[in-house]
Amino acid sequence: MTKARIDARFAALKTEGRAAFVAYVMAGDPDAATALKILKGLPAAGADIIELGFPFSDPMAEGPPIQRAAQRALAKGMTLSGTLELARAFREGDQDTPIIMMGYTNPLVTWGYDAFARDAAAAGIDGIIVVDLPPEEADPLADALDANQMSLIRLATPTTDDARLPVVINRTSGFVYYVSVAGVTGVKEADAATVAPHVARVRKASGLPVAVGFGIKTPERAGAIAEVADAVVVGSALVDEVAEAVEMNEDVTSRVLSKVASLAKAVRLARQGLTTV
Amino acid sequence: MNAPARPNDYTAYPDASGRFGDYGGRYVPETLMPLVHELDAAYKAAKADPAFQAELNGFLTHYVGRPSPLYFAERLTDHFGGAKIYLKREELNHTGSHKINNCMGQILLARRMGKTRIIAETGAGQHGVASATVCARFGLPCIVYMGAVDVERQKPNVFRMNLLGARVEAVTSGSATLKDAMNEALRDWVTNVHDTYYLIGTAAGMHPYPEMVRDFQSVIGKETRAQILEVEGRLPDAVVACVGGGSNAIGIFHPFLNDEGVKLIGVEAAGEGMDTDRHAAAINGGRPGVLHGNMTYLLQDREGQITEAHSISAGLDYPGIGPEHSWLHDVGRATYLTATDLESLDAFKLTAELEGILPAIESAHALARIGDVARDVGKGGVVVLNLSGRGDKDVATVAAHLGMQI
Known part of the structure; x- marks a missing residue:
């Protein structure tokens, strides 16, 4: 499985002629049990790929929504091993939906790259995005992931010029994540017309599917991006649902999954010339 | 970590990848990597330029x-x-x-690079004051990130920075101290990549900062x-x-x-x-x-x-x-x-x-x-x-x- 699971999912969606919807969930937010319920409900709600955040105390590329999600998760005792437990529990009922972890270097350094890659693969993780591990520093982790057939998914950004793009793509597999805005997660809004040529450029250079994320909050925006990208990632808008549900004392799982459903629907309809609203 | 060997020349570090043995490196988001490479190249050029060194020495003598x-x-x-x-x-x-030694060096580099907006982090406020000072001297806008807890316990320095024309942003995320101020400064930098120079105050952070701050100090x-x-x-x-x-x-x-x-x-x-x-x-x-x-x-x-x-x-x-x-x-x-x-x-x-x-x-x-x-x-x-x-x-x-x- 692992890398193969990501490739199979993109191949299937290509036949369907649509983009993937990628839903980001912070492990342990608002607590481990609820996060697991959300994870288990994601495929039925329309998530094609799951991005599973593992919390870090100092997430330097995140805006306030994901910063706070990480703090909620840490306050409830979530750990890297706890994150793998969630993945393992999810895998018991779903063998097909790829899970990509996303987070920061230090918890991985603490675990040890080789041990982490082995344990993550065993838990059913397919790939990982490490925000503060650029290609210049990533070889030791890439070696460990290769040995376990896992994907290292790199970020290309608005500052990635043609000279740098090959560096970013080298040793990337599964897909490339295009960061649609220069900035932190969940603040600026992504614009489909601006993003389109970059997606095409990255796709051509890498020969891989290109996911777009950072700054996609609404079904309208998700639909617009889905017309030009191979996958649409929504994170901050989903963890905001967690925060609001907790605050309003509402059911967190149903609130998050209903948001996922509306975003996923917009992504599914995007290339049929239909709109959701 | 491997057992390190004692080198023949301690001053030969960091290596080209910004390493002192196992330590250092450039663990930053991809958005910042091109900027970090640009800074590295600009600093190397300035370091080798006698005119830059002469300008810096002049300010160190007559201003510092x-x-x-x-x-x-x-x-x-x-x-x-x-x-x-x-x-x-x-x-x-x-x-x-001593903070002014580094600020003077970096502000001259920022000017040389054509940057028009300066950001800095501060704990006690000493680096913030030094940053605000050199920004005032060269007429550049200065935003200083400072943990809300530190803003409270270092009020005189906050006022000094304001007098010098800097904007002090109280950081409430995380533990609201120096490490969070640094997180917030990095978030600013990743958002304002085209015009902004990040003036780091200590010999830490991503390469080339540890080398550059060390050289200036x-x-x-x-x-x-x-x-x-x-x-x-x-x-x-x-x-x-x-x-x-x-x-x-x-x-x-x-x-x-x-x-x-x-x-x-x-x-x-x-x-x-x-x-x-x-x-x-x-x-x-x-x-x-x-x-x-x-x-x-x-x-x-x-x-x-x-x-x-x-x-x-x-x-x-x-x-x-x-x-x-x-x-x-x-x-x-x-x-x-x-x-x-x-x-x-x-x-x-x-x-x-x-x-x-x-x-x-x-x-x-x-x-x-x-x-x-x-x-x-x-x-x-x-x-x-x-x-x-x-x-x-x-x-x-x-x-x-x-x-x-x-």
């Missing part, structure tokens, strides 16, 4: 007030009864600390070396400095790295004691990890989550340390001791009473160990301490700890 004196502290020497104690008087610089050690040779006709037996991120320490250490007869001693903040978890001693109480762009010793829990530092000194209240110090520790070239809040307060009072100098509470951590070092070296020996800042800013803190109101 360099060279700073090397002063024989006769009464401290007599008090401890050991080696002769010299103080490198960085507190006499413009703005009252090495003026301290170069002067010290020449001054001690002139007055004593020999090199010192030991050089002592406090260490938070470690810029004043690496600045005075670096020109002595290849003089193996000179002991290099850093003093970390032990806060309420090394037997508690309320300290800021990354080397003595932490282990290697990755934060703010570099691999270095960090205070962290078993899971690799960064833990909060605690020190009476806001300037040392940081869970990491510059990567070159981590390496110098591992290879055994420098020794890292600790001093508690209370020991530092005693040293603060002693230096005021015996020498008529109010040291910064940061520098007082080094002063807290100077007696031990002077006695170890013994009579006939010579030790130098980097008096990195003045203590006027700390008067209220010291009064509060003495149970007085002012």
Whole structure:
């Protein structure tokens, strides 16, 4: 499985002629049990790929929504091993939906790259995005992931010029994540017309599917991006649902999954010339 | 970590990838990588350009007030009864600390790079004040990120920065102290990639900052070396400095790295004691990890989550340390001791009473160990301490700890 699971999912969606919807969930937010319920409900709600955040105390590329999600998760005792437990529990009922972890270097350094890659693969993780591990520093982790057939998914950004793009793509597999805005997660809004040529450029250079994320909050925006990208990632808008549900004392799982459903629907309809609203 | 070898030339580091042994590197989001490479190239060009060095030296002489004196502290020497104690008087610089040396270098580099907006982080406010000062001097807008907790406990410095025209952003995320201010500055940089220069205040963070800040601060050690040779006709037996991120320490250490007869001693903040978890001693109480762009010793829990530092000194209240110090520790070239809040307060009072100098509470951590070092070296020996800042800013803190109101 692992890398193969990501490739199979993109191949299937290509036949369907649509983009993937990628839903980001912070492990342990608002607590481990609820996060697991959300994870288990994601495929039925329309998530094609799951991005599973593992919390870090100092997430330097995140805006306030994901910063706070990480703090909620840490306050409830979530750990890297706890994150793998969630993945393992999810895998018991779903063998097909790829899970990509996303987070920061230090918890991985603490675990040890080789041990982490082995344990993550065993838990059913397919790939990982490490925000503060650029290609210049990533070889030791890439070696460990290769040995376990896992994907290292790199970020290309608005500052990635043609000279740098090959560096970013080298040793990337599964897909490339295009960061649609220069900035932190969940603040600026992504614009489909601006993003389109970059997606095409990255796709051509890498020969891989290109996911777009950072700054996609609404079904309208998700639909617009889905017309030009191979996958649409929504994170901050989903963890905001967690925060609001907790605050309003509402059911967190149903609130998050209903948001996922509306975003996923917009992504599914995007290339049929239909709109959701 | 591999067992490190002692190099033939300590000054040959970092290597091309920004490493001091296992430490350092460039652990930043991809959006910043092109900027980090651009900065590296721009700094290398400036470093090799005599015109840049001449411009910097001019400002260091006429604006900062360099060279700073090397002063024989006769009464401290007599008090401890050991080696002769010299103080490198960085507190006499413009703005009252060594921080201005680095800010002057980096602001000239930012101008050379055509950057029009300056951001900085600060803990105690010393680097923030120095940044605001050079921005005022060169007419550049300055935004200083400062933890909300530090804004509250360093109000006079916040006002100083405002007077100098800087905007102080109180950071409420995380623990609302220096590490969070640095996170927020990095978030600003990643958002404003085209016009913004990040003026980091210590010899830490992603390459090339640890090398660049060290180079700009090495003026301290170069002067010290020449001054001690002139007055004593020999090199010192030991050089002592406090260490938070470690810029004043690496600045005075670096020109002595290849003089193996000179002991290099850093003093970390032990806060309420090394037997508690309320300290800021990354080397003595932490282990290697990755934060703010570099691999270095960090205070962290078993899971690799960064833990909060605690020190009476806001300037040392940081869970990491510059990567070159981590390496110098591992290879055994420098020794890292600790001093508690209370020991530092005693040293603060002693230096005021015996020498008529109010040291910064940061520098007082080094002063807290100077007696031990002077006695170890013994009579006939010579030790130098980097008096990195003045203590006027700390008067209220010291009064509060003495149970007085002012």
